[in-house]
Amino acid sequence: MKAFYxxxxxxxxxxxxxxxxxxxxxxxxxxxxxxxxxxxxGIAGAPKLGDKAKWAPLIKKGKEALYTVSIKGKPGTGMVAxxxxxxxxxxxxxxxxxxxxxxxx
Numbered sequence: 001m002k003a004f005y006x007x008x009x010x011x012x013x014x015x016x017x018x019x020x021x022x023x024x025x026x027x028x029x030x031x032x033x034x035x036x037x038x039x040x041x042g043i044a045g046a047p048k049l050g051d052k053a054k055w056a057p058l059i060k061k062g063k064e065a066l067y068t069v070s071i072k073g074k075p076g077t078g079m080v081a082x083x084x085x086x087x088x089x090x091x092x093x094x095x096x097x098x099x100x101x102x103x104x105x
Contacts, residue, residue: 026092027099034083035096044078047104055104066097 031039031049038046047054058066070093073081082088083096 024099027095030092030096031099034085035100038078039100046078049100049103052104059101067094070097
């Protein structure tokens with residue numbers, strides 16, 4: 001019985017690791033197709049991917065705040081809703097935000 005539970009926990013861990021890797025890959029893909037247009041060059045004040053100093057205060061606000069701005073946009077800044085790609089789902093935008101945060105910590 002103990003071996004069964006160990007096997008079950010191992011399978012769950014592998015599944016979670018696979019899901020995390022898939023989400024990271026999805027975020028990377030979305031970043032390259034949409035977000036990178038501004039965040040690679042810092043267009044309109046967009047924090048560049050990997051710029052820890054620029055990202056730190058944004059990350060400190062929490063992911064929910066970043067998700068909201070990324071999904072809805074932020075008037076008065078260059079951040080438009082869904083990075084200008086209205087066909088993205090909220091989950092896609094969140095995956096891209098997660099990717100950018102992970103690369104900018």
